[in-house]
Every structure is written in structure tokens, then in C-alpha cells.
Amino acid sequence: MKKAFVNKKYCVACGCCLTTCKMGAITIPRGVYAVIDDVKCIGCGMCAKKCPASAITIKETATDE
Ligand code: SF4
Ligand code: SF4
Numbered sequence: 659m660k661k662a663f664v665n666k667k668y669c670v671a672c673g674c675c676l677t678t679c680k681m682g683a684i685t686i687p688r689g690v691y692a693v694i695d696d697v698k699c700i701g702c703g704m705c706a707k708k709c710p711a712s713a714i715t716i717k718e719t720a721t722d723e
Contacts (some may be wrong), residue, residue: 660701661719666691668713675705677715 661693662683664675669691676684676692684705694705706714708713 659719660706660716661696661699662667662694662701662703662704662705662716664692664693665715668711669709670711671703672710674708674710678704679709680704 671686671689672690676686679699680702681698681700681708683695683700684692685695686692693697694714696719703716706712706716
């Protein structure tokens with residue numbers, strides 16, 4: 659199963675991914691960097707496409723659900 663991961667070193671907390679995610683899986687706690695709820699994330703990749711900082715990667719997770 660695919661999930662999105664944020665590289666917090668690159669994230670500029672712009673919020674583009676947050677508004678793009680139709681699953682509501684992304685939050686930016688205290689406006690610092692984006693955090694993805696991997697329970698809600700379906701790995702669709704829309705957030706990664708929108709991120710201007712290329713901070714999001716989609717990875718295959720170890721467990722296949
Ligand atoms: S991969 Fe899709 S579901 Fe997961 S956080 Fe990004 S936009 Fe949301
Ligand atoms: S779109 Fe990219 S830079 Fe902007 S908040 Fe999301 S992960 Fe961070």
C-alpha cells in the first residue's frame with residue numbers, strides 16, 4: 659500500500675498539500691511542517707504533485723493492507 663511522506667527539511671508549510679488532499683489526511687501542526695495521517699492517506703499522490711518544495715514522496719509501505 660502506498661503512503662505519502664513529508665520531508666520536513668524541505669516543507670515550507672505553504673498549505674498547498676493540505677487543501678489538495680481529498681482524504682483530509684494532512685495537517686500542519688503549529689504551522690511548522692505538514693504531517694500526514696497514514697491511517698487516512700490512500701497514497702493517491704495528489705499532494706506530492708502540488709507541493710512546490712517537492713517535500714512529499716509516495717512510498718510503498720512494508721505492510722500490504
Ligand atoms: S497521497 Fe493523497 S491521500 Fe495521501 S496525503 Fe497525499 S493527497 Fe492525501
Ligand atoms: S505543499 Fe509541500 S511545502 Fe507546502 S505544506 Fe505541503 S509538504 Fe509543505
